[in-house]
Amino acid sequence: VKFTLEQINERIGGKIEGDGAIEITSVGSITDAGVGQITFLANPCYIRNLSTSTASAIIIAPDIKPPKDKNLIIHENPSIAFMKAMELFCPAPRPVPHGIDKSASVDPGSEIDPAASIQAMAYVGPGTKIGAGTVVSPLSYIGEGCTLGQNCLIYPNVTILDGSQIGDNVIIHSSSVIGSDGYGYITVDDRHTKIPQNGIVVIEDDVEIGSNVSIDRARFDKTIIKQGVKIDNLVQIAHNVTIEKNCLVVAQCGISGSTEVGEASILAGQAGIGGHLKIGHHSVITAQSGLGKSIEPKSMFSGSPARPFQQEQRAKASVYKLPDLIKTVRALEKKVKELEEAAQVNQDT
Amino acid sequence: VKFTLEQINERIGGKIEGDGAIEITSVGSITDAGVGQITFLANPCYIRNLSTSTASAIIIAPDIKPPKDKNLIIHENPSIAFMKAMELFCPAPRPVPHGIDKSASVDPGSEIDPAASIQAMAYVGPGTKIGAGTVVSPLSYIGEGCTLGQNCLIYPNVTILDGSQIGDNVIIHSSSVIGSDGYGYITVDDRHTKIPQNGIVVIEDDVEIGSNVSIDRARFDKTIIKQGVKIDNLVQIAHNVTIEKNCLVVAQCGISGSTEVGEASILAGQAGIGGHLKIGHHSVITAQSGLGKSIEPKSMFSGSPARPFQQEQRAKASVYKLPDLIKTVRALEKKVKELEEAAQVNQDT
């Protein structure tokens, strides 16, 4: 594949500075791209790489000072522009064969759309419906009474347990588990008796779920992941949780039972969220924070236990002044004692 | 299915207030249950939902002020009572076919009880014994020389590696791994040489293990999970760990090598426990804490590194007073300086 910078820009709709006739054969990152490659600058961390890059062309934003002697495309959103450029050079994905692989184990009581793809050694249980364009990759398990919509992509070694309801355009990465039992016991004299977990998991359209994610079924009712939510790897979502539309849940987060995460909220990496809480919409919980109480919409919380971000920042910063503060207070104690003694002497004389 | 409130109460053994003849067709949570449904109040978080619930009946404890105009069952333990009610409405689990699915790969040198169920595309290695009533779900792997007792439920895509010994009534959820190698190397000049991990994992009766859990085999000897322990999702248990009876290990905890967790202890979510420690029985490590030393029985530790709970609470709370404290000390410094100067003047005159 080979395109001139002008041909690429026709697709992108930016403004060329430099040689539009230069030939580009592939894409690369700002740190690595060389001759024949196009790259882009979106993250300010890499601004120092602009002048040293040997890439044949760079996509930059109009507010960036253009480097000298480089071929550029100036574009309002270099990330989106680069994504479009990348599509030019990406090989078309291998077409997926429709139908059921002969090594798959598919229950005769399931309904598989003829345009779905059930691949080698996949399992589909009775009463399960799978829509057109959906791919169940090798070695994945879809239990009994599930629904998968259209154009879903289920990677290998995924487990989707009985009763799960999954919408359209959902992507689930390998080793993730949808519908394991919620963690619920009644304890009498140290012995824990299992509380039946009879609910289901509902995953709406356009959700993406990373690898090694656990999403537990509800005790009754539903654990719900709403439209457009994106979940990273190794995330724990407990029973009866609701995640509203368009939330981002970053790697290794854990959300405890029955909590509701408001629309378009962001839970950063390794954050932990307590049970039975409400997180208002458009909130942010920073990385490694531990949220123990419900919070208002548009909140930003940080720390463990989490506090409002500004308060936490101020308190954390002041901790590092503490060793010096202790010295100051010791010195003050000494001086005050001297003043008291002097005053005593004064009074006595 | 349909029961009157009286019929339900016959099973529960509580005291009805209101209309015992009302018909109930299903169960629901306090926040969602409506007409025709029975619900319960156990968690005080939801007490505000009592008066607004449109559920046809509610199970509450005798110390809760009963809402007006509701049909109630008063019961000492609403959780247990509701669990019994729920069982009335739950469909009986699909009977599991005994025997070995023809697509499973079972070594002829294994011993499978005729009343066990080895399902589609499961693997069982040589020398492994599997007891009556135990289900090995599709796509699970049981290695060589393992023992699984009676009535175990092994979910799909589980991996149980060579030599693992598993008791009766054990539940293991999907994508969990029993018997991966412990993380042990001898390092000379930056190069890490693997220490052979030749021990096994022993899991006693009545243990439940969540999804995506890793339990490493011992270097030699055994990693042991004792009777009645309940482990949540995404937990890490390193080599040579011992978890005594009836412990609760909540999601995303990590326990380092050779540590012993005392009976009926609770490790809350995302807690990390150092290696070679002893945690006394009935101890609690709070969420996200990091324990770096051994602790006495009945301890409650918090923070990272963890300290006794009360001490940690007091210290954490005082941190948020620190920005004001710093201002106070600065003001004191100024005043003391003024007093010193005044005293100097006094002396000079």
Place this chain on the structure above:
Amino acid sequence: VKFTLEQINERIGGKIEGDGAIEITSVGSITDAGVGQITFLANPCYIRNLSTSTASAIIIAPDIKPPKDKNLIIHENPSIAFMKAMELFCPAPRPVPHGIDKSASVDPGSEIDPAASIQAMAYVGPGTKIGAGTVVSPLSYIGEGCTLGQNCLIYPNVTILDGSQIGDNVIIHSSSVIGSDGYGYITVDDRHTKIPQNGIVVIEDDVEIGSNVSIDRARFDKTIIKQGVKIDNLVQIAHNVTIEKNCLVVAQCGISGSTEVGEASILAGQAGIGGHLKIGHHSVITAQSGLGKSIEPKSMFSGSPARPFQQEQRAKASVYKLPDLIKTVRALEKKVKELEEAAQVNQDT
């Protein structure tokens, strides 16, 4: 199997004290080993077990005071010495059958070395090359266009996705996922559009990867795990990360996108590393720390957000003095007020 202590020492090359003719039949840990077993002392935690051990022989270092009336091997490195002793007693691993199991699903367009072992119900995609001595265990998935070198051990239920390049002597434990998509979206008006993840994962020689690990493919270019790196269980490695040679990444760590971890660095358990950072070689990030900025070689950082270890230790320790410090400052305030009033009176008179 049975060896005299002298026969064992011939293999180890230490110095015997006590009865070299005593017969040893197996190995055990310092806390558990009894008659007929050999054990060792490497971790000072267990020095108290030396005198009470009933093991028939103990390997100790020359700087340890030898216990009375015990049969000993004195050796500079008891861990290595014990490892050699253990090998005497370990059963030889079951020989792995070469070739492709008839229940495996192997694409005819793949190249499998005749001395490789593709086991029951494993999947290998088109264009993939697998080297001599490499074992692909039951139920593992190797996608399209991958390369696996020689003598790799891929445990059951592993997923290696399209294009992954894996060197020689690599071990990957169960339920781990190599090459899931990086977590990358472009967000406009709360809606997240997936950024294609077209790069690959490269894993060099002698790497070991624990169970339930997620390693994401690069957006373009490569996510690289270099030679000799050892990764524990449940670790998250995001897209475009580079881990240099001989690093140790302990359980439940998370490394965010595009970060570079310098050679022979150690990331302790549950540590979180931000994105686009550079960690200098031979650095240490302590357990549960959260690193938010790049650090110099040979740094040791701790806390969340992480600070230099000494500074963090001092600050953390001082926090527990804070409740008392607050009392001291309150008392000082009172005294200073009294001094001021006295001074005022003085002046007035």
